[in-house]
Amino acid sequence: MIMQPQADWPELTRHLKQQASELGFSLAGVTPAATPERLSHLKQWLDNGYAGQMQYLENRRAAYEHPSHILDGCRTLLMLGTPYLFSEQQRHNPALANGRARVARYAQSSHDYHDVIRGRLKSLKRWLVQRCPGAGVRGVIDTAPLLEREFAEAAGLGWVGKNTLLLNRRWGSYFFLAALLTDLPLQVDSPMTTQHCGTCTACLDHCPTQAFVAPYVLDANRCLSYATIEAPGEIQPEIGAILDQWIFGCDICQEVCPWNRKSQVTDDTVWQPKPEFAELNVIEILEMTEEMFRSRFRSTPLWRSRRRGMVRNAALVAGAQRLHAAITPLSAMLCDQDPLLRACAAWALGQIGGTVAHQQLRRASQVESDSQVRSALDQALRRLSSTL
Numbered sequence: 001m002i003m004q005p006q007a008d009w010p011e012l013t014r015h016l017k018q019q020a021s022e023l024g025f026s027l028a029g030v031t032p033a034a035t036p037e038r039l040s041h042l043k044q045w046l047d048n049g050y051a052g053q054m055q056y057l058e059n060r061r062a063a064y065e066h067p068s069h070i071l072d073g074c075r076t077l078l079m080l081g082t083p084y085l086f087s088e089q090q091r092h093n094p095a096l097a098n099g100r101a102r103v104a105r106y107a108q109s110s111h112d113y114h115d116v117i118r119g120r121l122k123s124l125k126r127w128l129v130q131r132c133p134g135a136g137v138r139g140v141i142d143t144a145p146l147l148e149r150e151f152a153e154a155a156g157l158g159w160v161g162k163n164t165l166l167l168n169r170r171w172g173s174y175f176f177l178a179a180l181l182t183d184l185p186l187q188v189d190s191p192m193t194t195q196h197c198g199t200c201t202a203c204l205d206h207c208p209t210q211a212f213v214a215p216y217v218l219d220a221n222r223c224l225s226y227a228t229i230e231a232p233g234e235i236q237p238e239i240g241a242i243l244d245q246w247i248f249g250c251d252i253c254q255e256v257c258p259w260n261r262k263s264q265v266t267d268d269t270v271w272q273p274k275p276e277f278a279e280l281n282v283i284e285i286l287e288m289t290e291e292m293f294r295s296r297f298r299s300t301p302l303w304r305s306r307r308r309g310m311v312r313n314a315a316l317v318a319g320a321q322r323l324h325a326a327i328t329p330l331s332a333m334l335c336d337q338d339p340l341l342r343a344c345a346a347w348a349l350g351q352i353g354g355t356v357a358h359q360q361l362r363r364a365s366q367v368e369s370d371s372q373v374r375s376a377l378d379q380a381l382r383r384l385s386s387t388l
Helices: 009-022 039-047 055-059 061-065 113-131 148-154 202-206 224-230 282-286 290-297 301-320 324-333 339-352 355-365 371-385
Strands: 027-032 076-083 100-103 137-140 175-182 212-214 246-248 279-281
Touching: 009 027, 009 076, 009 113, 027 148, 039 061, 055 061, 076 113, 076 148, 100 301, 113 137, 113 175, 148 175, 224 246, 224 301, 246 301, 279 282, 282 301, 282 324, 290 301, 301 324, 301 339, 324 339, 324 355, 339 355, 339 371, 355 371
Parallel strands: 100 246
Antiparallel strands: 027 076, 076 175, 100 279, 137 175
């Protein structure tokens, strides 16, 4: 790094924050690069198995120890927040019709937030390097090994709530976090040292899967967001049985938070939700081919689960809703090449029940060779045999 001794770091920091604001980062604060105080909590969380099958977290355990693992010589971090709640109407959920399922608010626009924020970070980096040639600068979002909520708290952006999300008095928790790491000595901000959740436990009490084993501790294995987005394979039956509302993500612990009931909405049009993404038609998803899924969801947040994950979720929603209109596509899914989807179809048909579902399950059980699918078929048949 080529550093000019006469550089006015407070003035540069002020202009950098102004530039960030113009790029859509409504929250900005600077904190020193340091070993996170809650690093031991992360290690204990991983040791307890609360990360589920997100093995990448364990694989990068050591990298979380200091931001210098992301940027060599990192001295300060500009922590950034981008609100995504676009309208008051988006804050409230209308009655959900049978055969429909919700999508988390962050994923309701037509843009993948990674692409949008990454582009804005590149612009911000370019601005800073032009004023400090030779400076080391790197922008990251939630794919880097950074305890972003802790650093955001240290930068004064908000406090970590009992649902483990960062909360801000003005924006609630409906915002994306990002960071600009640099080896420049930017002027640091005062950390958030107070916690404003008080005795409220709404987020913990309303979680339908009881995923919070304690305040500030989430067991991802029981989280609907993890199950519908991150989990690569079979979803636990007890979770699938209550998956009647959400097909991609979950906002319940945010919806019930008092800070989100009065949070401000953004005028950043890139986050304007598409009505067809707020709720999805379960039957349409079940009948989607790979080409259809790619055409509709490529370059959107919903792409992350891929067709396999989304069709799996749709099957579980159909079963949880006892959606009789789904019997035909679920029956066709019993012949899918993917054993996971065949097993999910078997479970769903067992939940829906009826003579037709029973017949389809019996027919499939006569030709199925995969042991796990056979087990799902047998369980579904036993369930229906007791009701017919």
